[in-house]
Amino acid sequence: MTTRVRFAPSPTGYLHVGGLRTALYNWLFARKHGGVFILRIEDTDQSRQVEGAVDSLLSMLDWAGLKIDEGPGLGGDYGPYVQSERLEIYQQHAEQLLAGGQAYYCFCSTERLEQLRERQKKMGINVRYDRHCRTISSDEAEKRAAGEPHVVRLAIPEAGRITFKDIIRKKVAFEWQTVDDQVLIKGDGFPTYHLANVVDDHLMEITHVIRGEEWLPSMPKHLYLYQSFGWEPPTFAHLPLLLNPDRSKLSKRQGHVAVEDYRDQGYLPEAMVNFVALLGWHEQGNREVFTLAELIEAFEIGRVQKGGAIFNTEKLDWINGQHIRALPAEQFRAAIAPHLDNAWDVTDSMAAAIQTKVNLLSDARDQLAFFFQDPVVYDPDAKAALSDAMSRGILSTLLTNLDSAKNFSGKGFLDMVKSIGEEFSLKGRELWHPIRAAITGRLAGPDIVTIVDEFGLEKCRHRVRAALDL
Ligand code: GLU
Numbered sequence: 262m263t264t265r266v267r268f269a270p271s272p273t274g275y276l277h278v279g280g281l282r283t284a285l286y287n288w289l290f291a292r293k294h295g296g297v298f299i300l301r302i303e304d305t306d307q308s309r310q311v312e313g314a315v316d317s318l319l320s321m322l323d324w325a326g327l328k329i330d331e332g333p334g335l336g337g338d339y340g341p342y343v344q345s346e347r348l349e350i351y352q353q354h355a356e357q358l359l360a361g362g363q364a365y366y367c368f369c370s371t372e373r374l375e376q377l378r379e380r381q382k383k384m385g386i387n388v389r390y391d392r393h394c395r396t397i398s399s400d401e402a403e404k405r406a407a408g409e410p411h412v413v414r415l416a417i418p419e420a421g422r423i424t425f426k427d428i429i430r431k432k433v434a435f436e437w438q439t440v441d442d443q444v445l446i447k448g449d450g451f452p453t454y455h456l457a458n459v460v461d462d463h464l465m466e467i468t469h470v471i472r473g474e475e476w477l478p479s480m481p482k483h484l485y486l487y488q489s490f491g492w493e494p495p496t497f498a499h500l501p502l503l504l505n506p507d508r509s510k511l512s513k514r515q516g517h518v519a520v521e522d523y524r525d526q527g528y529l530p531e532a533m534v535n536f537v538a539l540l541g542w543h544e545q546g547n548r549e550v551f552t553l554a555e556l557i558e559a560f561e562i563g564r565v566q567k568g569g570a571i572f573n574t575e576k577l578d579w580i581n582g583q584h585i586r587a588l589p590a591e592q593f594r595a596a597i598a599p600h601l602d603n604a605w606d607v608t609d610s611m612a613a614a615i616q617t618k619v620n621l622l623s624d625a626r627d628q629l630a631f632f633f634q635d636p637v638v639y640d641p642d643a644k645a646a647l648s649d650a651m652s653r654g655i656l657s658t659l660l661t662n663l664d665s666a667k668n669f670s671g672k673g674f675l676d677m678v679k680s681i682g683e684e685f686s687l688k689g690r691e692l693w694h695p696i697r698a699a700i701t702g703r704l705a706g707p708d709i710v711t712i713v714d715e716f717g718l719e720k721c722r723h724r725v726r727a728a729l730d731l
Contacts, residue, residue: 262468263295263296263297263468264291264294264295264296265291265297265299265465265466265467265468265469266287266288266290266291266296266298266468266469266470266471267298267299267301267465267467267470268283268284268287268288268298268299268300268301268322269300269458270284270302270303270318271302271303271304271306271309271454272303272304272311272314272315272318273306273314274314274519275314275519275520276317276318276321276322276519276521277518277519278503278511278518278520278523278537278540278572279503279511279518280520281321281520281533281534282500282503282537282538282540282541283471283472283473284322285325285327285537285538286498286542286560286562286565289538289557289560290469290471290560290562292557293557297330297331298327298329298331299329299330299332299341299342299465300322300329300332300339300340300342301341301342301344301461301465302315302318302341302343302344303344303454303457303458304345305344305345305348305351305451305452305453305454305457306454307449307451315341317521319341321520321521321524324524325533326531326553329341342461342465344452344461345451347457347461348450348452350460350464351446351452351456352446352450354456355413355445355446355452357490358415358489359413361489362399362416363415363485363489364413364414364416364489365394365399365413365414365416366394366397366402366403366405366411366413366414367390367393367394367395367412367413367414368394368402368406368409368410368411369390369393369394373393374390377391387439389441390441394414395414395442412445412446412447413444413445414442414443414445415442415443415444415445415455415482415485415486415489416442417440417441417442417443417481417482417485418485419438420438421436421437422435422436422437423435423437423481423484423485425484425494427477427497427499428469428497428498428565429498429562429566429567430477430499433477433480435480435481437481440481440482440485443455443482455479455482456486458483459486459487459490460486463490463492467495468495468496469497469498470495470497471497472498472500473499473500473502474499474500474501474502475502476499477499480497500565501565501566501567501569501570502570503540503541503572504569504570504571504572505571506571506572506573520533526621526623527581527621527622527623527624527625528581528621528622529584529588529596531552531553532577532581532584532585533581535550535551535552535556535580535584536576536577536581538556538560539576540570540572541565541566542560542561542564542566543564544559545564549576549580550580550583550584578620581620581621582620585616585620585622586616586617588616590609590613591609593612596622597619597622597625597626599622600625601626602626604633605633607629607632610711610714611629611632611707611711611715612625614708614712615628615629615707618706628707631701631702631703632715634702636727637700637702637724637727638702639698639702640702640704642703642704643694643698643701643702643704644698644731646695646698646704647695647698647699647728647731651685651687651691651695652694653729654685655685655692655696656695656699656728656729657729658681659677659678659681659696659725660722660725660726662681663677663718663721663722666718669718670714671709671710671713672710674710674713674721675709675713678692678693678696697709698728699724699725699728700713700716700725
């Protein structure tokens with residue numbers, strides 16, 4: 262049997278890192294088992310729709326390199342299945358359950374349900390429907406449904422328990438007593454998530470449902486739906502929660518969880534995917550840097566942990582740095598381009614000089630700025646390093662040397678500075694800080710030989726003179 266998995270987001274906002282992880286695990290699982298990965302937009306809750314969410318979702322999956330294997334659209338460029346275009350299918354299935362007695366019409370008004378909820382809260386018991394309409398005969402209910410507003414509810418068994426085996430959580434059990442008579446069709450005729458999700462997973466022949474842990478409590482309802490329809494349920498894997506380093510739940514409110522934000526801040530898609538893969542899964546050997554191809558090879562759903570996965574931004578930055586180092590020079594230059602000033606003419610050697618220094622593509626701007634600023638902008642540390650007599654002595658000697666320099670090069674400059682160091686009995690920072698400060702306005706930065714080669718004699722002279730004039 263072909264492995265078939267789906268990513269089934271509701272278009273209620275931007276794709277966030279948790280969603281990307283769910284999509285990625287599904288996609289990796291499909292790739293690993295020669296299976297099919299589909300995208301299904303679960304948009305039956307019309308009140309929660311966010312304009313533009315689907316487009317943003319598609320563009321982020323594309324950015325991450327997670328291609329869809331099947332769906333409406335042309336070969337190689339498939340689109341998602343969309344639930345709001347399949348409403349009749351869910352209606353028919355609800356009718357099937359009504360006819361079989363596994364679902365019933367409920368005519369309770371919003372006011373009644375509100376009062377019920379209040380009463381239950383006061384009594385300190387679980388808030389759930391009291392099954393008031395479950396006893397109405399099906400003939401009567403059928404008649405009333407023709408004229409009265411209603412919903413359709415699932416008639417959950419009243420006692421006993423249900424168990425199932427989750428790939429990650431192993432055996433899980435639920436008491437039926439704790440399960441509410443879930444609404445399947447709402448007053449507006451739209452199905453709820455539960456009905457549409459189960460019906461589609463069956464019709465789309467999904468073999469493995471891989472999704473966030475927040476859906477675990479829905480399992481008894483889903484399993485009862487499978488049972489009522491007489492369908493074999495797929496295999497389930499519920500992924501651990503994502504946590505902040507203080508172990509609080511990583512929520513959208515804490516900002517910066519939209520994948521788009523990460524892209525805009527200068528994270529590479531391959532780094533993002535690598536990092537997200539490690540949120541709840543790790544290889545036996547604890548390797549931490551993976552390409553997408555290596556992830557397909559290494560990923561094992563059975564090794565996903567149960568406990569919450571900590572979202573550690575420092576680790577993300579480190580992984581991003583590793584992927585930045587691995588880029589061919591041209592790709593690195595192209596990747597930083599959107600983060601730089603259009604007027605900057607960045608050469609290959611400038612880009613190469615900072616490639617080992619940045620962890621975020623957006624850092625490149627700050628790292629390269631001194632190449633283009635004229636006059637040079639000194640940061641406070643650099644300014645301080647230029648102010649004492651010793652520094653001035655070093656710089657004026659350097660200027661004299663530069664004035665008489667022939668066949669100037671970065672390498673020649675290095676030798677020049679070394680001999681000044683001998684003259685002054687200085688080396689290391691004491692020698693180099695004033696020189697770097699004069700030439701770059703900073704105390705740290707890329708290799709000085711590269712910088713000097715890039716600048717040439719005149720510009721170096723000019724900058725040393727300017728520092729002396731401070
Ligand atoms: N539409 C649900 C969501 O937004 C899908 C959950 C599932 O995968 O079953 O997460």
